[in-house]
Amino acid sequence: MEITAPLGLRDKKRAETRAKLERAAVELVLREGLAHATVDAISEAADVSSRTFFNYFDSKEDAVLGIHDLELTEEAVTEHLRKNDGAGLVESIVKLLFWVIGPSITTTDLHALRMQVVKAHPELLSRHVTQMTRMADQLTAAIQTLLASDPEFAADPVQTRSASADMLLTICSGGVRVAVKEWVTEGSTVSSDPATTDQLEQRAIELVREVTKKIQ
Missing domain, CATH: 1.10.10.60 (Homeodomain-like)
Known part of the structure; x- marks a missing residue:
């Protein structure tokens, strides 16, 4: 992105x-x-x-x-839309969120050591929630842009899309948090596997879809 x-x-x-x-x-x-x-x-x-x-x-x-806030510029969001053209809304939002928290799960040589720390201190994962809260305005604005390109939401008034963006941020960030928590709790090893982020993204997407389907 x-x-x-x-x-x-x-x-x-x-x-x-x-x-x-x-x-x-x-x-x-x-x-x-x-x-x-x-x-x-x-x-x-x-x-x-x-x-x-x-x-x-x-x-x-x-x-x-390795957490640091990223600037979700208009250009970055546009690039995200281009790279994820054809993706479903939940998939697109989850991928956006993983881009934001990416440094803590990337496969650098420091990654294996970092995961030892996270597995010993899973409470550290709460910092991702703090980061997403801190970046909530940027993330909500980015999701509103995604909604404007989605046929289910494009015709909604701006205020309605804003509320929908807030809700989707909460739901999808919850899926991301649970997916990462499961991964750490289960003791998964990902020291050099480039597919790890994709696997976590898919699990988060699956979690969101499963829950939302059941409450419909």
């Missing part, structure tokens, strides 16, 4: 610093435990100041998971 462009020197340095902080956070938790992996300790291990840490993450938990 991202529209890629060559990174400038400043962007490269920011990406490197973020990666250092993420690795330091994960390794410290594994070595010292979650309680002892403080922001100060993570910053010291990454050789940056605590003030710099908060330029990248809101909390140590976000650094462990």
Whole structure:
């Protein structure tokens, strides 16, 4: 979904610093435990100041998971629509949400270590809920754009589409949360499997469809 462009020197340095902080956070938790992996300790291990840490993450938990908010620009949403042309609405929304939380489940070399932490501390997954709440306005606006392209919702008044977008965000984000929770609880291993995100997306879609079908 991202529209890629060559990174400038400043962007490269920011990406490197973020990666250092993420690795330091994960390794410290594994070595010292979650309680002892403080922001100060993570910053010291990454050789940056605590003030710099908060330029990248809101909390140590976000650094462990690799969570950072993405800007859902009009161009990004348009690209998402193009890439998912023909997809059902639930499928499209779930894929959008997985793009937002993607860093914590991508198959980098840090991923296996991160999953060890998440399996030991499943409460960390609540940070995804916090992130989606923080990004609710952006996500709702993006979903409204998706609804405007869906024949079932396109003719609805703007206010009605806005309410529908809020409801769909709640339902689909719940499906994503449960799918990831199941994956962690069941002890799935995904250290280098590129199909993992697809599997989680399909499970989330399945969960949403199963529940909504039963309550109709």
